[in-house]
Amino acid sequence: MFLLPKGNPLAENVPISKLQLPDALDKLKNGKLTGCAIFDFPAADCALVYDEGKLVTAIVHRDGNEIKEQAALQSLVELMLLASSGTFSVYALSKDITLAVMALAGGPATIDSQEIKLIDFKALLDRIKTEQMTATLKIYTPERAGLIFYRNGATVGFFHDASTGIETSAGEVQQIAGLPGARVDLRVLADTDGFVLDLAGLIDIRSLWEASSGNPFATPAPTVTPPPSEPTAPAPVVEASKLSADEIEAAIFDLATRFVGKLGRTLTEKELMNIGSVASLKDPDKLQEFLTAIEKGSKLLASSNKIKEMKEAISAQAAQL
Amino acid sequence: MDLTGFFQALTSIFPFLPKIYNAVVIDFTDLLLVFFWFVAAAFSFYFSLNNSRIWTSISIGFFLLFWSQSYQLNPWHETFTVMIAVHYMIGTVAILVISHGIQEYFVFTRTLEITGSKKTIYIGTAAILALTILVVSVNPKPSLYVLRNYRMMNNTVWFYLCIINIYTIFKIYKEMKDSPIANGILSFGLVFIFALIWKGAGLYLMVYQWDKPWLDIIEFDGISTDIALHQGKVDIAKSLFKTFNFLTSFSVAGTFAYLFKLLR
Numbered sequence: 001m002f003l004l005p006k007g008n009p010l011a012e013n014v015p016i017s018k019l020q021l022p023d024a025l026d027k028l029k030n031g032k033l034t035g036c037a038i039f040d041f042p043a044a045d046c047a048l049v050y051d052e053g054k055l056v057t058a059i060v061h062r063d064g065n066e067i068k069e070q071a072a073l074q075s076l077v078e079l080m081l082l083a084s085s086g087t088f089s090v091y092a093l094s095k096d097i098t099l100a101v102m103a104l105a106g107g108p109a110t111i112d113s114q115e116i117k118l119i120d121f122k123a124l125l126d127r128i129k130t131e132q133m134t135a136t137l138k139i140y141t142p143e144r145a146g147l148i149f150y151r152n153g154a155t156v157g158f159f160h161d162a163s164t165g166i167e168t169s170a171g172e173v174q175q176i177a178g179l180p181g182a183r184v185d186l187r188v189l190a191d192t193d194g195f196v197l198d199l200a201g202l203i204d205i206r207s208l209w210e211a212s213s214g215n216p217f218a219t220p221a222p223t224v225t226p227p228p229s230e231p232t233a234p235a236p237v238v239e240a241s242k243l244s245a246d247e248i249e250a251a252i253f254d255l256a257t258r259f260v261g262k263l264g265r266t267l268t269e270k271e272l273m274n275i276g277s278v279a280s281l282k283d284p285d286k287l288q289e290f291l292t293a294i295e296k297g298s299k300l301l302a303s304s305n306k307i308k309e310m311k312e313a314i315s316a317q318a319a320q321l
Numbered sequence: 322m323d324l325t326g327f328f329q330a331l332t333s334i335f336p337f338l339p340k341i342y343n344a345v346v347i348d349f350t351d352l353l354l355v356f357f358w359f360v361a362a363a364f365s366f367y368f369s370l371n372n373s374r375i376w377t378s379i380s381i382g383f384f385l386l387f388w389s390q391s392y393q394l395n396p397w398h399e400t401f402t403v404m405i406a407v408h409y410m411i412g413t414v415a416i417l418v419i420s421h422g423i424q425e426y427f428v429f430t431r432t433l434e435i436t437g438s439k440k441t442i443y444i445g446t447a448a449i450l451a452l453t454i455l456v457v458s459v460n461p462k463p464s465l466y467v468l469r470n471y472r473m474m475n476n477t478v479w480f481y482l483c484i485i486n487i488y489t490i491f492k493i494y495k496e497m498k499d500s501p502i503a504n505g506i507l508s509f510g511l512v513f514i515f516a517l518i519w520k521g522a523g524l525y526l527m528v529y530q531w532d533k534p535w536l537d538i539i540e541f542d543g544i545s546t547d548i549a550l551h552q553g554k555v556d557i558a559k560s561l562f563k564t565f566n567f568l569t570s571f572s573v574a575g576t577f578a579y580l581f582k583l584l585r
Contacts, residue, residue, distance in 0.1 A: 263500055267433050270433050297433055300426065301502060302501040302584075303502070303583055304584065306501055
């Protein structure tokens with residue numbers, strides 16, 4: 001069972017027929033998504049994991065096989081163009097959960113399909129803790145599946161096939177572990193010394209998409225760009241500025257939650273994605289566009305006084321950019 | 322409240338109006354009920370002006386409801402049977418439009434998208450009403466049997482859409498329970514629970530032919546009725562109908578006043 005966690009939904013069950021893949025991926029990148037995008041096709045599933053807009057893992061499950069990274073992106077383009085139906089969803093996740101999801105989608109299997117009753121489960125949990133693993137433990141039976149996420153050995157969340165969001169208690173996942181024939185996979189995030197390649201920089205999705213959609217009989221020739229010889233980490237000054245933008249973005253989300261509630265935060269995330277990124281708020285026109293958009297949606301959630309206060313507070317935050 | 326003098330004076334000013342032969346006495350409770358529907362229509366109209374387009378459907382729905390309810394206060398309403406049929410249909414269209422608004426609200430909480438325009442809603446509702454009037458007009462003048470059927474259709478549509486609305490409102494509340502107006506939305510759920518019992522009781526009486534329109538029909542037809550054998554059930558259904566009719570209109574006005582406070 002291919003199971004990925006659902007966080008705050010930024011888009012849910014959007015028909016793929018309405019989707020232009022390169023534009024959608026650009027939006028996720030520009031919106032600095034931390035979370036995952038899930039494509040659900042009749043005969044395959046695809047997950048793209050993003051860390052602050054960087055595409056860090058891509059995986060396709062098709063005919064019982066796993067296709068990863070660049071090959072997965074090529075496969076996704078084919079699926080998008082050939083599948084008659086399918087849906088697309090985007091979920092924002094916390095940084096901790098995202099790292100654990102990276103392990104789940106792309107990490108090597110330290111333990112692969114072991115029956116729980118045949119292993120020392122307590123010792124396994126101790127090992128995750130002592131070795132400070134960033135990992136995902138998948139517990140499953142043919143009918144059910146549950147996930148436990150770890151960051152540096154500490155548990156950061158739970159998810160199962162009936163969850164609607166990340167859970168903080170293990171109850172349901174424990175029950176799955178107690179089912180007869182339950183098995184376990186442990187996928188650990190490989191140590192990258194903090195350097196992770198942006199897959200979007202390795203393959204030109206737009207060219208691939210245009211080439212494939214232009215002539216369906218042509219064999220798509222992926223334009224693979226060589227991996228950068230050095231990490232693409234920005235210069236220290238730029239990093240400081242980015243950090244500051246991240247803090248402002250977080251503050252804006254907190255303001256939306258405080259004034260309008262959880263939906264207000266999701267609304268703000270969505271509208272921020274629509275205008276590009278938090279850095280776009282430096283432009284007065286973009287800021288106005290953003291404030292008008294969140295006001296329109298917030299009118300169904302909060303009073304005009306609260307919306308006014310929220311807009312003023314967000315404008316004050318944006319002025320610090 | 323005796324309004325005979327007022328309406329007689331009206332007929333003398335407007336001679337084309339049918340003469341008033343019987344006393345026009347309007348029950349104070351009926352007047353209060355229509356006033357509550359008016360409050361709901363006025364508040365929802367205000368929301369549709371100043372807030373989001375999604376309120377437009379709900380607003381039009383409550384306005385139509387107020388219209389169909391207030392029509393029954395006019396002393397000539399039984400003179401024009403075509404108009405009675407049309408007003409039953411207006412009451413039916415009202416719940417359809419309100420439910421459409423609630424469905425749109427639910428879609429908004431899931432996708433955060435607001436699509437469409439106010440103009441489409443206005444034109445769409447006007448088109449449905451025009452079609453309704455056309456259907457009633459091109460058919461034979463409604464008999465008492467036909468009017469009762471229109472009323473039963475109204476109760477049935479209300480009953481089932483109330484169930485759907487209660488479920489949808491619960492789902493909306495789950496999505497936005499930490500938002501400032503969440504309790505206002507939950508109050509709407511209460512309104513539809515009251516309306517479900519009100520219309521359900523009315524439907525029950527009609528299905529078993531214990532309702533007043535049926536008893537009026539058979540009064541001179543010699544058709545027998547088993548109402549005397551089930552007087553207890555009939556009394557309970559009638560009191561539920563009356564109580565929850567009042568509670569529905571009262572709670573609608575209260576909910577809109579509460580939402581007004583929350584949205585101000």
